[in-house]
Structure formats: C-alpha cells, structure tokens
Amino acid sequence: MVGIVVVSHSILLAQGVVELATQMTQGKANIAIAAGVDDPENPIGTDAIAVMAAIEQVCDDDGVVVLMDLGSALLSTEMALELLDPELADKVSLISAPIVEGTMAASVAAAAGLPREAVIAEASSALDVKKAHLGEATSVQQDDQQNTQQDDQSSDDNSPSIASQIPDGLTLSFEWQVQNPHGLHARPAAAIVGALASFDADVVLFKGDQQANTKSLNSIAKLGVRCGEVIRLQANGAMAQQAIDAFTLLANDHFGEAAQVSKMLAGEGCLGDQGEQGEQDGENPEEPLVQCPENAAPEGALAGIRVSDGVAIAPAAIFSAAMPAVPKREFAGASAEITALNNAIAQVQQDLTTEAAGPHGAIFEAHSLMLADPEITRALALMIAESVISEQAWLAVMEGLAAQYAAAESQYMREREADIWDITRRVMVALTGDKGSALTLTEPVVLFARDLMPSDVASLDKSKVLAICLSEGGKTSHSAILARAMGIPALVKTKGCLEQVHAGDPVILDGFAGHLWFAPTADIAQALELKRQQWRDDIENSAANAQAPAITKAGRAISVLANIGGPDDVAQALACGAEGVGLFRTEFLFQQSDALPSEEEQYQVYRDIAAAFGDKPVTIRSLDVGGDKPLVAYPMPAEENPFLGQRGVRLCLAHPELFATQLRAILRAHAEQPNIQLMIPMIATVDEVQQVKALLVQQCAQLGLSDTGLAVGIMIEVPAAVFNADALAKEVDFFSIGTNDLTQYVMAADRGNSAIAELVDYFQPAVIRAIAHTCEVANKAGISVSMCGEMAGDTKATEALLSLGLSKFSASAALLPALKETIRLS
Incomplete structure (x- = not known):
C-alpha cells in the first residue's frame, strides 16, 4: 500500500488532517506525521530528521507520497530525501496538492490499493470538486492526465476504463435512489472507492449523463449526487457480478450511513427538505420543515x-x-496566542458540556462537535503563524466558515450559519471578557x-x-x-x-x-x-392529560419519570406529567464554578428538589465525570483513553474525599426526604458496589445516622455489568439502563465520531440483547429495571422495550406526554 506522509509546521494541523483522513478510510490508510518542532516556546516549524523517520515508517514497495504545507516544510522534506538511502528515496514522491483536501483524496486512493501514480493524480485534483461547486475553472488537463494514467493501468491494477469503452450489451447494471441526508459526500464516496477498487472489472458510476471513475474519490464527489437522486452503476469484465453485488450491499447499507438515513426517513424526507431529524429535539416530526413561501400580509x-x-x-x-470587538494590542508570541485560544475554547466547551446535559442537549452537543473541528484548529494555527493575534485569528477563521455555510445550496446547511456565529461570539466573549449589555x-x-x-x-x-x-x-x-x-x-x-x-x-x-x-x-x-x-x-388540556397515568391496553401500569439536570428543570418535569425523577444529573453542581460545591450546598439542592416531587421517587446519580466530562474544579491527570479510564464510580472511588462529601449530602437529604434514592454510574463489578455501600455505612456512622433505608441502584452501561447482572442484582435495589454509554461500549464505537455513526445505534441487535438480558435478570431477582438513556424517550422503541420487561422509563420532560400516550396505545 502507498504510504502517506503529512509534513506541517503545526502538529495540531497535521493531527487534524490525519484525523479526517483516518475517518474517511476507516483507518485503512498508512499515514505518518512529521510536524512541529520540539520547542515548547516556539513549537511551529519542521524537522528534516522527523520527515525522514516518517517516510521510513510508512514506506514499502508501493512507495510514499508526501504532502506539505508551506515554506520550510518543502525545504525540510527535500533535505530528508537527501539523507535517505537513494533506493528508498526513489520511491518517494513530493507533491504540491493542498494539504487537507490532498491528504484526504490520497489516503482514500492508497487505502483502495491504487498505485502511486493514481494516488498522486487523486491528490493533485483534490480541489477540483470544490472549484466545480463554486463555479471556478478546474484542472481539466490534470483530469485528462489522471484518466489516461488510470486507463493505461486497467489491465494491471483493475482500474475502470471510461464508460465509452464498456462494450454495449455486455454490461451489468444496478440503479439506486440515494437517500443519504447529504447525498454522496466525501465519506460515502470513500466507501464506494474502497468497496470496488479490488475487482477485476470496468466499473463506472452514472448520474444522468454524467459519469465518474469509481476508483476516484474526486470523480465521484464531482458528480454532486444529492439526496433523492438516482445513480446507476455499470460494470463488465471477469468480476463484474462481484462488483455489482458489492455495490448493492453497500447501497443497502446507505454507503455506511444507515443510522443517519433511518433517522431522516423517520421524518419522511431528505435534509435538503427537512433538516436533521436527530437535532429536532422535540419538534413535531409530522410537520414539514420546508421553508414555506411568505404568505400575504393583511392590512395592518x-x-x-x-x-x-x-x-x-x-x-x-x-x-x-453585538460581537465583542477585536482589541488593539501587540502580538504576544505564537505560544501565548495559542494558549489564550485553547483556554477560551476549553471554557466554552465546558459550558457546552453542561448545557448538553439539559433538556435540549443535542443542539449543544452539535455545537461542541463544531467547536472541535480540526479544520478550525488548522486554520487558526496558520494565522497565528503569521503573527495574527488570537482574537483576530478566531474572528477571521469563523467568518470564513460562516460564509461557507451561508453559501450552501441546502437551506438546512445555510441555517447552520447561526450556530457558527453563536460559537464565534461565545469564544470571543471568553477571549475578551466583553459580555455586552x-x-x-x-x-x-x-x-x-x-x-x-x-x-x-x-x-x-x-x-x-x-x-x-x-x-x-x-x-x-x-x-x-x-x-x-x-x-x-x-x-x-x-x-x-x-x-x-x-x-x-x-x-x-x-x-x-x-x-x-x-x-x-x-x-x-x-x-x-x-x-x-x-x-x-x-x-392546559394537554397538560391535564399528561398527568394521567400511563397504562397499557393490557392494564399494566408503567412509571414515566423525568431526566433532570438541576432545579430549573423541576417545573417543566412536573408540568409534563413526570411521576418522579429517574435520573438527576448532579454534575451541574460541580461544573458551574471553579470551586467544588460544599456538603451544605449539595444537601440543600438535593433536599429541595426531592421536596418538590412530594412522595414521588427522585433518583440522584452520583457524580459522573471523567472521559468526555472533565471537572475543572478537580483536575485529573490526562488519560490516553479517557472513555476507558477513570469515569463515574471509578473516579469517585479513587478520590474518596470527593465522593464522601456527596454521599453525606445525599444521606442528610434522604433523612428529610425519604423519596430520594441513589444511583451509581459506570459500575462493572460487584466489588465496586460493595465499596460504595461500605462508604455509605461509614458516612452514616459519621453523621450519627442509623440504617436509613436509602435505596441504592446502579446504571447498566458497561458490558461487564450486563454479564455480571446476576451477581449485581443481589447487591442493589434497582437497575437503570443507560443506553447512550451502553451502546457506545457494546459496539466499541465512540458516540461522538460521525464516521462510525451507524454503529452507535441502540437498535443494534447486540445492544437489544444486552437490554433484554438485563431486564430478564432484574425481573427474575425481583428488582425494578428502568431506562434513562436516549432510547427511553424514543417512541419508536417503546413497544419493544415494554415487551422486554422494562417497567420504568425516564426521559427529557418535553418527551413525556408523547411517551405516555404511546404506552397507553401499546
């Protein structure tokens, strides 16, 4: 396989580019980085020795393609070639392709097994898709050269010839209506290249009278296939049927985006017409989201x-x-400017994490992902390298990004411009301290x-x-x-x-x-x-109906509770018919300031919220931070794999002084409000439960309390907890299934990684089996089993969950009336 080397002045830029390429190829490309210099004060630069090492790391008989950013990156790479063994240096090609688009295109071509010449051609024409979209001239001569190169190789490397060379009457074909929300954009195009590259067949993809080389990511992307459009694959040759079969299988999986397509189809339309169903967060899925023409205004x-x-x-x-103004000040040096930006972005990310725990969390999770875009990091690093102050660099980069959204063909994408300005303003406020009036x-x-x-x-x-x-x-x-x-x-x-x-x-x-x-x-x-x-x-009538119990047609009463993130959510939960709280996220107490909350502060909040629900149960989840939820007031050492590290109960048990304060506050509140119960997150073993129970006994003794009768349950969100469910059921009073993390861990798929979104789906058979086993064990042990993850509020899943034996559902307050009505109809 052709190796890819990315040479950049900035390690952050290079890492961002490689992250994009790795997502595009699902990790199949062989990529190395040579970026930055080992100088904490001045980390921007390049090093010939690092370039040489990167080339040696990825080079094999197929050779290496090197992409560079600016100035000294080229000089360092040329010096590295002089230092290499001549036989190895002959296998290395330096190209002038744009580092971001070029790396993505080259990586897809290399992962598909194409030769070095084809990889170079793909990288070199990487900007043509964008130019064609914006109406600029493309490198036609380069395209012709690429087609000629790939056509000449067709007998040796199975590259497809152009459509006119497929003999009439001897072809196999397959038609498909594309339902991907954003059409055949880069990731689906990469999936097609990877699926078809190995077949000994001439394969061409058509949209109307336009055609594309299926070994070229750029060629497929330039077709501009949108949601709802029909494409046709034609193939002939020794493995034509296998190519058609592979494409058919890929199409039926919606080119790796089955999960997104399923969510979109639930809203009956493409994103260009309806918006992204996953972010509608409570809006009526029956209501078309097309922008209606303006109605006639009556007089007055x-x-x-x-x-x-x-x-x-x-x-x-x-x-x-108003957007805070860019201050008039001197450039403080690259390191200081980057530090200021990183601190401001981290502050906003912290705020977004807190907001994502609220009732409209999906929107702020999307903002967090936007803010983490490696393209932004790359662009900022380049501007700061040109001695631009952090505030000006941030505003300029985000203005450019907002302009791209504003110019998008899709109405939905144009309306994301407001999200960009929201993020921009929040970071500018963090940088300048100017909150406006x-x-x-x-x-x-x-x-x-x-x-x-x-x-x-x-x-x-x-x-x-x-x-x-x-x-x-x-x-x-x-x-x-x-x-x-x-x-x-x-x-x-x-x-x-x-x-x-x-x-x-x-x-x-x-x-x-x-x-x-x-x-x-x-x-x-x-x-x-x-x-x-x-x-x-x-x-008022709807609210009155929401207060009615949820009883199935068979007469089975189901508890419907609310997920809340603090006192501000209580009124809405009660108004929407919540029969208690199935998940009280306590993280807001710890993340809203730089200081840890005292025992007294926690006690008062827990007591008051429990009192507001009267005798209805209030399930307090103990502190669940770590991984994607850092704790500013109690910083922890960085972990290589934080999602697999000290999260939830693991962190609390490792820092008992932090945990004990919260347990005392809960115990004191429970002494006044017996409707409180405690739920422990991230439990994997019986030993962890026993340690928590021992701490509770210890804190009871210190408070002078006898056995309080506090119900203690656990979240089932780690696969080990599913497998240990029989033993765990003997130790606790209830189970609550957290489908967000359970899905992530069962499928070994980061729920924040859009490249593998189809795996992060709680309808996956493996996840359903884990839920079914948990319910079976809980019911057999005579303890209650609830669900507090996103799946609990999904009315498409309600009937199935009831059939598995789930007895309690806990979801965002706004979802409760519809959830109750669905239960009544089941």
Whole structure:
C-alpha cells in the first residue's frame, strides 16, 4: 500500500488532517506525521530528521507520497530525501496538492490499493470538486492526465476504463435512489472507492449523463449526487457480478450511513427538505420543515414564516447582541496566542458540556462537535503563524466558515450559519471578557431581533418572553427548534419588523397564521384574543392529560419519570406529567464554578428538589465525570483513553474525599426526604458496589445516622455489568439502563465520531440483547429495571422495550406526554 506522509509546521494541523483522513478510510490508510518542532516556546516549524523517520515508517514497495504545507516544510522534506538511502528515496514522491483536501483524496486512493501514480493524480485534483461547486475553472488537463494514467493501468491494477469503452450489451447494471441526508459526500464516496477498487472489472458510476471513475474519490464527489437522486452503476469484465453485488450491499447499507438515513426517513424526507431529524429535539416530526413561501400580509400586519404556534399580545422589546470587538494590542508570541485560544475554547466547551446535559442537549452537543473541528484548529494555527493575534485569528477563521455555510445550496446547511456565529461570539466573549449589555425585562414582551443564537434562546425567561419575532433566521435553525421545544410562539423572516417596531409598541403575534399585527381593527383584535384563549385552553388540556397515568391496553401500569439536570428543570418535569425523577444529573453542581460545591450546598439542592416531587421517587446519580466530562474544579491527570479510564464510580472511588462529601449530602437529604434514592454510574463489578455501600455505612456512622433505608441502584452501561447482572442484582435495589454509554461500549464505537455513526445505534441487535438480558435478570431477582438513556424517550422503541420487561422509563420532560400516550396505545 502507498504510504502517506503529512509534513506541517503545526502538529495540531497535521493531527487534524490525519484525523479526517483516518475517518474517511476507516483507518485503512498508512499515514505518518512529521510536524512541529520540539520547542515548547516556539513549537511551529519542521524537522528534516522527523520527515525522514516518517517516510521510513510508512514506506514499502508501493512507495510514499508526501504532502506539505508551506515554506520550510518543502525545504525540510527535500533535505530528508537527501539523507535517505537513494533506493528508498526513489520511491518517494513530493507533491504540491493542498494539504487537507490532498491528504484526504490520497489516503482514500492508497487505502483502495491504487498505485502511486493514481494516488498522486487523486491528490493533485483534490480541489477540483470544490472549484466545480463554486463555479471556478478546474484542472481539466490534470483530469485528462489522471484518466489516461488510470486507463493505461486497467489491465494491471483493475482500474475502470471510461464508460465509452464498456462494450454495449455486455454490461451489468444496478440503479439506486440515494437517500443519504447529504447525498454522496466525501465519506460515502470513500466507501464506494474502497468497496470496488479490488475487482477485476470496468466499473463506472452514472448520474444522468454524467459519469465518474469509481476508483476516484474526486470523480465521484464531482458528480454532486444529492439526496433523492438516482445513480446507476455499470460494470463488465471477469468480476463484474462481484462488483455489482458489492455495490448493492453497500447501497443497502446507505454507503455506511444507515443510522443517519433511518433517522431522516423517520421524518419522511431528505435534509435538503427537512433538516436533521436527530437535532429536532422535540419538534413535531409530522410537520414539514420546508421553508414555506411568505404568505400575504393583511392590512395592518406583516407576514413571516411560522416556527412555533401560539398567540401573544404584549409590548415589543428589541434584542441585540453585538460581537465583542477585536482589541488593539501587540502580538504576544505564537505560544501565548495559542494558549489564550485553547483556554477560551476549553471554557466554552465546558459550558457546552453542561448545557448538553439539559433538556435540549443535542443542539449543544452539535455545537461542541463544531467547536472541535480540526479544520478550525488548522486554520487558526496558520494565522497565528503569521503573527495574527488570537482574537483576530478566531474572528477571521469563523467568518470564513460562516460564509461557507451561508453559501450552501441546502437551506438546512445555510441555517447552520447561526450556530457558527453563536460559537464565534461565545469564544470571543471568553477571549475578551466583553459580555455586552444584558437585556433586562420587567414585564412580559414580544421579543424582536434580527436573529437569535441558540444560547440566547435557551436562556430566555418564558414568563417574560411570550413570543419571538425575527427579521432573519430560518425554520430549521437551532434557535427555532429551541423555541418550538420551549413552546414559545415564534416567526422568522418577518421582513421589515425591526424597521416598523419600537420598544414598548403594543403588538400581537399570531404564530398559527404567521402574522405580526401592529394595528388590527377592533374585530380582528377581539378574534385574536379569542384565538389566544383557545390556544391556552388547549395547552392546559394537554397538560391535564399528561398527568394521567400511563397504562397499557393490557392494564399494566408503567412509571414515566423525568431526566433532570438541576432545579430549573423541576417545573417543566412536573408540568409534563413526570411521576418522579429517574435520573438527576448532579454534575451541574460541580461544573458551574471553579470551586467544588460544599456538603451544605449539595444537601440543600438535593433536599429541595426531592421536596418538590412530594412522595414521588427522585433518583440522584452520583457524580459522573471523567472521559468526555472533565471537572475543572478537580483536575485529573490526562488519560490516553479517557472513555476507558477513570469515569463515574471509578473516579469517585479513587478520590474518596470527593465522593464522601456527596454521599453525606445525599444521606442528610434522604433523612428529610425519604423519596430520594441513589444511583451509581459506570459500575462493572460487584466489588465496586460493595465499596460504595461500605462508604455509605461509614458516612452514616459519621453523621450519627442509623440504617436509613436509602435505596441504592446502579446504571447498566458497561458490558461487564450486563454479564455480571446476576451477581449485581443481589447487591442493589434497582437497575437503570443507560443506553447512550451502553451502546457506545457494546459496539466499541465512540458516540461522538460521525464516521462510525451507524454503529452507535441502540437498535443494534447486540445492544437489544444486552437490554433484554438485563431486564430478564432484574425481573427474575425481583428488582425494578428502568431506562434513562436516549432510547427511553424514543417512541419508536417503546413497544419493544415494554415487551422486554422494562417497567420504568425516564426521559427529557418535553418527551413525556408523547411517551405516555404511546404506552397507553401499546
């Protein structure tokens, strides 16, 4: 296999590029890095010896292709060639391809087993896909050279010839309607190259009268196949049938994106039409998310695009959140500037981690992934290498990224621009300390703005903000999704609203019709008031139904509880019919400041929340940090594999002084509120449970408490806990299945890695078997078994989970009414 070497001034840049290439090839490419220099004060640079070592690491008989970024990277690489053995140096090709796109294209070609000449051609034409998309001229001569090279090799390396060389009447073909949310983008294209490269057959992919070489990632990507379009594969030769069979199998798996396609199809449409179903977080899947044409505005009103139903009558308030200005200061040196950026980004990531534990967590998890994009890291490193201060570098890089989203063909992707600006502003605030002036509301209002960031919407006080009217925005934006989830009537694209409204003006927003009224007649105003009252009555009726128990058709009563992340979630949980708390995440207490919470602070929060639920159970999960949830107030040593390291109970048992404080607070709260029960995360062995129980006995003695009767359960989220379930059931009072981590660990697939998203699916047979075994063991042992992971709130899974013997469901509050109704129909 051809080896790939990435030479860069920045180790962060090189690592980001290789991470992308590794995801594209599923780790099949042989890639090495030579980047940066061993100088903590000035880490930007290149080293010829490191380049030589990287080449030697990946070189075999097929040779090596080296991609470089700027200036001295080329000089260091040329020096490395002079230092190499001449026989080895003859197998090395240095190319001028762009380091990011070139590395991705070259890696896919190399992983497919193509020869060095074809790998070079793929890398060299890597920018042509982007140029074609943007309407720029592409390197036609280079394409012709690549096709000629690959055609000449067809008899030796099984490369496909162009379509005109496939004899008529002797071909096999297969047609497929692409259902991938984003069409045949880079990852599906890479999957096609990898699947078909080894067959002794001439294979061509068609979209209409356009054709693509199936050994070329760039060629497939340039077809621009979108969701809903039909493609046709043609093949002939000795292994034509095997090629067709392999492509058919790959297509039926949606080119490695079966999980994304399943979620999208649940919303009945492609992303270009509907938005990303996985991030809708509570919105009605039956409602089409296409951007409706503007309706005609009646006299006395403006028309907007409906986002969230409802009617609000209140004075107007104007909201504006300015981007902090770039300070005028001197460049502090590359190391200091990068440190400042890293600290600011880490602070925002910490905030996003806390927000991701809330009721609209999927949106902020998406922001966290955006912020972790290695392309951003690469671009920042390049700008800082040019002596640009961190604030200016950050703003410039993010402005460029926002412009790319704004220019996207897909409406859904264009509406992600607001997410980019949200992240940008948050990091700028962290860099500069400039939070701007806060909006203070003293009375209920209709809030007007050009656009709102998701973090703005999430922090709104629903008692003061009765409705939202935006002059820009989009129906599938995350701000709109949050408004729907929060039940706030909202309009977007209400052209002219900011020019015609002044703070304090009385307005009426009709979210049902998509109208904003400034001066309705008396008759219209009365009709709108009646409409508002009917809407409020309907909400109250729905809430009343949500309070009814969830009883199956067979008469089986099922407990439906809420997942909460703190006191702010209590009111919504109760309003949505929660019969208690199945998961109280306590991490917010530890992550909201740089200091650890005291025993007294924890005790008061646990006691007050339990009191709010009366005699309904409140399940407090002990501290679950580590891995993807670092603890700023109690820093731990870095771990090579943090998801497999000191997480949850492991961390707590390793630091008993941290754990004991929380246990004392829980025990004290339970003495006053006996509805409290304790749940321990990340349990794998009986010994861990026994250690926790021993600590509880010890803390009881110190507090002067007798046996309190505190129920102690565990989360089943580690495969070992599934296998040890019989023994664990003898030690605890209940099981609660955490499907998010259980799926991740059963499938050995990082749930934050989009390249393997199809594996991170709780409908995988192995995960279902783990759930079934846990339920069987719990029911046999006579202890209750609940589920508090994402699957618990998925109504598509409800009937199956009931059949497995699950007796309690715990989900985000907004999902409870629908979950209860689904149970009643089961």
